Amino acid sequence: MVSITNLHKKFGSLVVLNGLNLQTPESGIIAVLGPNGSGKTTLIKSILGMVVPQKGEIEVNGERVKKHWNYRKDIDYLPQIANFPGNLRVQELIDMIKDLRGKEARDRELIDLFKLEPFLDKKLSNLSGGSKQKVNLVLCFMFDSPLIILDEPTSGLDPVSLIRLRKLIQEEKAKGKTILITSHIMSFVEEVSDRIVFLLEGKIYFNGTVEELKTSTGEKDFEHAIANILTENHA
Amino acid sequence: MLKILKYSFYDLSRSRWSYVYFFFYLLLGVVLLFLNNDLSNAVITLMNVIIILVPLIGTIFGVMYFYNSREFTELLLAQPVRRSSIFLGQYLGVAISLSASLILGLGLPFIIYGLFQSGAIWDFASLLVSGVFLTFIFTAIAFNIALSNENKIKGFGLAILVWLFLAVVYDGLFLLSLVYFQDYPLDKFSLVASMLNPIDLSRILILLKLDISALLGYTGAVFKQFFGTNLGAFTSVLVLILWVIFPVWRIKSIAAKKDF
Numbered sequence: 364m365v366s367i368t369n370l371h372k373k374f375g376s377l378v379v380l381n382g383l384n385l386q387t388p389e390s391g392i393i394a395v396l397g398p399n400g401s402g403k404t405t406l407i408k409s410i411l412g413m414v415v416p417q418k419g420e421i422e423v424n425g426e427r428v429k430k431h432w433n434y435r436k437d438i439d440y441l442p443q444i445a446n447f448p449g450n451l452r453v454q455e456l457i458d459m460i461k462d463l464r465g466k467e468a469r470d471r472e473l474i475d476l477f478k479l480e481p482f483l484d485k486k487l488s489n490l491s492g493g494s495k496q497k498v499n500l501v502l503c504f505m506f507d508s509p510l511i512i513l514d515e516p517t518s519g520l521d522p523v524s525l526i527r528l529r530k531l532i533q534e535e536k537a538k539g540k541t542i543l544i545t546s547h548i549m550s551f552v553e554e555v556s557d558r559i560v561f562l563l564e565g566k567i568y569f570n571g572t573v574e575e576l577k578t579s580t581g582e583k584d585f586e587h588a589i590a591n592i593l594t595e596n597h598a
Numbered sequence: 599m600l601k602i603l604k605y606s607f608y609d610l611s612r613s614r615w616s617y618v619y620f621f622f623y624l625l626l627g628v629v630l631l632f633l634n635n636d637l638s639n640a641v642i643t644l645m646n647v648i649i650i651l652v653p654l655i656g657t658i659f660g661v662m663y664f665y666n667s668r669e670f671t672e673l674l675l676a677q678p679v680r681r682s683s684i685f686l687g688q689y690l691g692v693a694i695s696l697s698a699s700l701i702l703g704l705g706l707p708f709i710i711y712g713l714f715q716s717g718a719i720w721d722f723a724s725l726l727v728s729g730v731f732l733t734f735i736f737t738a739i740a741f742n743i744a745l746s747n748e749n750k751i752k753g754f755g756l757a758i759l760v761w762l763f764l765a766v767v768y769d770g771l772f773l774l775s776l777v778y779f780q781d782y783p784l785d786k787f788s789l790v791a792s793m794l795n796p797i798d799l800s801r802i803l804i805l806l807k808l809d810i811s812a813l814l815g816y817t818g819a820v821f822k823q824f825f826g827t828n829l830g831a832f833t834s835v836l837v838l839i840l841w842v843i844f845p846v847w848r849i850k851s852i853a854a855k856k857d858f
Contacts, residue, residue: 374857413675413858430854436678446669450612463601463677 364389364510364541365410370419372405372565379405380416381565392532392542394552397562398593403545404443406562407512410543411440423510436464441503443514443545445495449488453479453498456487460502468505476527477501492519504531511535511542517551529555553585561592568592599683599690602674606691609670610663616695619655623703631711637718638808641725644704645804648729649797653736654761656696660740661757663692665750675858685741685853689846693737697730704729724807724831728800731838735796736761738845745852768795785820792821793834796841803834 365387372380379402387393395403408414410421412428412435421428424437447456461468474480477497482490490498496519503511513532517525532555536542546552552559559576561569569576569592573585580595582588610616626647630640667688674684708722740757747753772791776784792798802821821830 408858411676412681413672415855415857432680433678435676438676440676442672442676446672448609448667448670448673450609459605460673460677463674463679 364424365543366422367406367410368420370406370409370416370421372402372409372414372416379565380409380419383419383562383566385560385567385570387541387543388558390536390539390541391557392536392544392555393558393560394556395543395545395560395562396552396589401562402565403562404514407440407514407543407545410512411435411438436466437508437510439503439506439508439511441499441511441513441516443518445492445499447487447495447498449486451487452484453487453490454483456498457501457505461505464506466506469507470501470505473501473505476531477524493521493524496520497524500528500531504535507538509540511540513542513544515546516544517546517548525551549586549589561589563592599680599687602679602684602687603690603694605670606667606688607695609667610691610695615659616699619659619696620699620703623700624706627704627707631707637708637711637716638721641718641721642808645725645728645801648700648725649732649801649804650765652700652729652732653765653797656693656733656736657740657757657761658754659696660689660692660737661744661753663688664741664744665753672858681853682850685745685849686846689738689741689849693734696733696737700729700733701726721804721808724804727835728803728838731835731842732796732800735838735841735845738842738849741849742845742852745849745856764795764797769798772798785824788820789824793837796838799834799838799841803831803838806831806834 365385367383367385370380370383372378379400383402383406385406395406397403405414409416410423410428412432415429423434426434428434451459457470457474461470474483477500479494479497479501482494482498487495487498500516503513516528516532520528529551532542532544544552544556553573556573558572559569560567561576569579571579576588577583577585580588580591582591626644627640630643631637634640634643671684671688675681704726739760743757743760744753747756772788775791776788779787792802806822806827821834824830
């Protein structure tokens, strides 16, 4: 699905990605974890072509990312911070993205799922953080693309919506899709993900299943296993 | 790119500022025509206003639009759209809507006044052509500045400085150098110097068309002598086109390398 070789990215003198290599399996949920500033978002944005890496090669479905754009039709992306043009109404935004993609979309179903109906005529600048995140989720999940990238999908959601989101993610996984997730909520990660990719200092420090992570660190609890990696390295 | 252009245009058509700009020109046109009672005089007065004001509005509006649509840009970047189409689409959206305000705002009062029956129609057309050129040039410069500066205040400041330099300071420096080097032949120098400033260039274009030698000034006179009226107008249009192409090309090349 996604294949990354020797990826390097610096912002000024700050090295964010330092020779990162990653192959994702054909389907399943992969959680990208790491401390703050470890390059999770930069990695995701490089896959999307929003960040231009200095060195290295990224391929999505065998198509090179650099200087290409059409591969993005196979990616659904949920940005970390839901920034939308404030003067548009929710319905207008949804229609616009549908028009840009020119693809079949199941926006109705998702609007019902997240109970967004009363907000459709509201301007995006007047929505609360949580409602914006729901709009963000609708925009992301309404197209049936084989690769889904979720950057902090849980931020700002109430418990009910969180349960719906979990269900949604499991449904998409059942369709045989690849899903990349970053999150700081360890219980969420442990519950949904098949594989863990742990980033540290711009490289992949660990790549395996949750069970493998627990045995390799000798911790029974997932959260402690992650903490173990961090303290081992910074001790 | 057409879809992006459509949405930028749609966005701008709901912006209050497009209408403020339009009504300002409408008012200016009406007042000048009915106070002057003479088309040619009105065209000359308008030229002086347009040549200073159009670049200013193009620069401010371009920088403002770019910074305000950052969210929209980020949203689009994750969609299957070519990067250059996003930025060129937004650029054209701003430039076309500003040009439309200019053409409609000035055109309507002139048409009502009886432009089509008058001999001044071509003079007026040259005024609008220069206005449109200036809009496209300065909006492109504004996009260049905004793309290279993350900091809004810095971007705005720089944009105003560029306008101030090209609209006011440049002429002063030009004049000073003419006085200082008056013992040397200055034809070539002034020819080149005026080509390096799109505002001077448009002024010359309009004045050549109006054929008012008294107002041509030194550069205009050199221009006329060097190229003759037709060739002079042709050359200045050609250089104005280059003035559009270069910043637009640079928008494309900066946008291709930028991280979001």
